[in-house]
Amino acid sequence: MPGNSTPSQTVGPFFSIGFDWMNRADFAEESAGERVAIQGRVLDGSGQPVPDAILEIWQADANGRYYHPEHADTRNNVTPFVGFGRVPTDGQGQFSFTTIKPGPVYGPDGKPQAPHLQISVFMRGLLRQLVTRMYFPDEPLNGSDPGLQFVPESRRETLIARRTGPEGNNLEWNVLLQGADETVFFDC
Numbered sequence: 001m002p003g004n005s006t007p008s009q010t011v012g013p014f015f016s017i018g019f020d021w022m023n024r025a026d027f028a029e030e031s032a033g034e035r036v037a038i039q040g041r042v043l044d045g046s047g048q049p050v051p052d053a054i055l056e057i058w059q060a061d062a063n064g065r066y067y068h069p070e071h072a073d074t075r076n077n078v079t080p081f082v083g084f085g086r087v088p089t090d091g092q093g094q095f096s097f098t099t100i101k102p103g104p105v106y107g108p109d110g111k112p113q114a115p116h117l118q119i120s121v122f123m124r125g126l127l128r129q130l131v132t133r134m135y136f137p138d139e140p141l142n143g144s145d146p147g148l149q150f151v152p153e154s155r156r157e158t159l160i161a162r163r164t165g166p167e168g169n170n171l172e173w174n175v176l177l178q179g180a181d182e183t184v185f186f187d188c
Helices: 140-144 146-150 153-159
Strands: 035-043 054-058 084-088 094-100 116-122 130-135 170-172
Touching: 054 094, 084 094, 130 153, 140 146, 146 153
Parallel strands: 035 170
Antiparallel strands: 035 094, 054 084, 054 116, 116 130
């Protein structure tokens, strides 16, 4: 019917319809590895919080293996690390979750990538998700990681989380959608 928009023609906050089961605050569960707590905010170009964003996270386990049939063998834990889920922001644009620090994943060239989380950001007003990565601070492989090497040195800090608190397992990583300190996003 002319004049009526359908969901495929509009941009709206449809992320919770049928997808709430993917939301999780604890990725680590009973998996082996170094537990880390990650918190942050999603902010727009004016520094205002984005209250209805979703961060979709996919990561490897502590051995650098994804929960995928290609990586299935007897080395997987009895309680395998799934490493996938979604984390919504609250009314102040804040998000938090607990996970394990992933091990290095080997790229197509056989070289190890630095431990990282693959993150897609969904929110109202976007026709396509934003794709980025979160790296861990003080990681020796950060200096040779192909993803970080692709980014100008002056912008790499937007991809690396910062330690908070006295213990090294509390991290902060913010997603800035525009502006001078905008998070680096990749075309995928």
